Amino acid sequence: MSAAAHPQSHPHAHPQPHPPLDGKVALVAGATRGAGRGIAVELGAAGATVYVTGRSTRERRSEYNRPEVIEDTADLVTAAGGRGIAVPVDHLVPAQVRSLVDRIETEQGRLDILVNDIWGGELLVEWDTPLWEHNLDNGLRMLRLAVDTHAITSHHALPLLLRTPGGLVVEMTDGTAEYNGKTYRDSFFYDLAKAAVLRMGFSLGHELGPRGATAVALTPGWLRSELMLDHFGVTEETWRDALKAEPHFAISETPSYVGRAVAALAADPEVARWNGGSLSSGQLAQEYGFSDLDGSRPDAFRYLVEVQGPGKPADVTGYR
Structure with a gap:
């Protein structure tokens, strides 16, 4: 996915007396910015030790060339009351992921929560461009970033997660299974990427459920990520100014919101009831409060x- 200028930072910097995730170890793969950062910070606020990964560091940036870096995410986790540990990882490189998991095993001896939020495809999508006109290399790289990264990370991390009963895997995507099943997402490659991750939550549910763990697919709503705020030329303090250009942006949410959804799932002793399911931040807010x-x-x-879909005027009454 607070200080208004930093939508992912947590308003309560002091740890709770008995944090619900105290002693738990999480890996948020793809936590440089956006939902990943929001999730990492909220897991930290709940008391977890959180390993945060990405390709943008204080020494080196990814092709995004943006200011957000994983060390800042780790600092926000610690400030929220947890323990943030930044590890530079390219999740397309199996050896780097293997080294990451080996480090978690050596330092913690366990992994309780795995959040696969790796993406990195925003700069590659050619919206409203049919498959045969879309740059093929960019489209195939988008699929690798969305699908291969998650599969590689789960392949290496799940044996450690399964050592401790009650583990949770969260596959982050865009859209629920119901919504995406009926809606074209304005790009063949984008549509396929997000549908594949939804299916990962379902498939992993079948593989992890009998082994004492839970897997779900989770989507935020319209996310006020750093990239989205920049797209509209606004900040978290001034985000409502974007409603002049896009009135439906009134339904948007901060990255902390989906972060709180993940923290609620991780703290739920009956989380297995969601196994294999497709969930949204708004749905879980109603469930967990x-x-x-x-x-x-x-x-x-x-x-x-x-x-929005039926073309009605923007009105969030009853929706937020």
């Missing part, structure tokens, strides 16, 4: 289906 940083509970995917 958490809210976004402003106290609201946006339900973006219900809004998309009932308001």
Whole structure:
């Protein structure tokens, strides 16, 4: 996925007396910015030790060439009350992922929560461009970034996660199975990438459930990530100015919101009831009672289906 200028930072820097995830170890793969950062910080606020990975560091940036780096995410995790540990990893390189998991095993002896939030495809999508006109190399790399990275990371991390009963795997995507199953996502490659990750949550549920762990696919709603705020030329303080250009942006949410969804799942002793399912931040807010940083509970995917999709005027009454 607070200080308004930093939507991912947590408003309560002091640890809770008995944090629900105290003693738990998490890996948020792809935590440089956006949902990954929001999830890492909220897991830290719940008391977890959180390994955060990505390709952008204080010494070296990815092709995004953006200011967000994994060390800052780790610092935010620690400031929120957990312990953040930044590890540079390219999740397309199996040897780097293997080394990461070996390090977690050596330092912690366990892994309780795996969040696969690796993406990195925003610069590769050619929206509203058919398959035969889309740059093929970019489209195939998008699939590698969305699919191969998750598979490589799970392949290496799941043996460690399965050592301790009750582990949780969260496959981060864009869209619920119901929504994506009926909606073309404006790009063959993007559509396929996000559908594949949804299926990962389902398939891993079948493989992990009998072995004492839980896997789900999870989507935020319209995320006020750093990239999205920049797209509209606004900040977290001024995000409502974007409503002039896009009134439906009123349903948007901070990265902390989906972060709180993951923290709620991780702290739920009955989380197995969700195994193999497709979930959204708005749905889980209703279930667990958490809210976004402003106290609201946006339900973006219900809004998309009932308001934005049918072309109704923007009105979030009853949706947040």
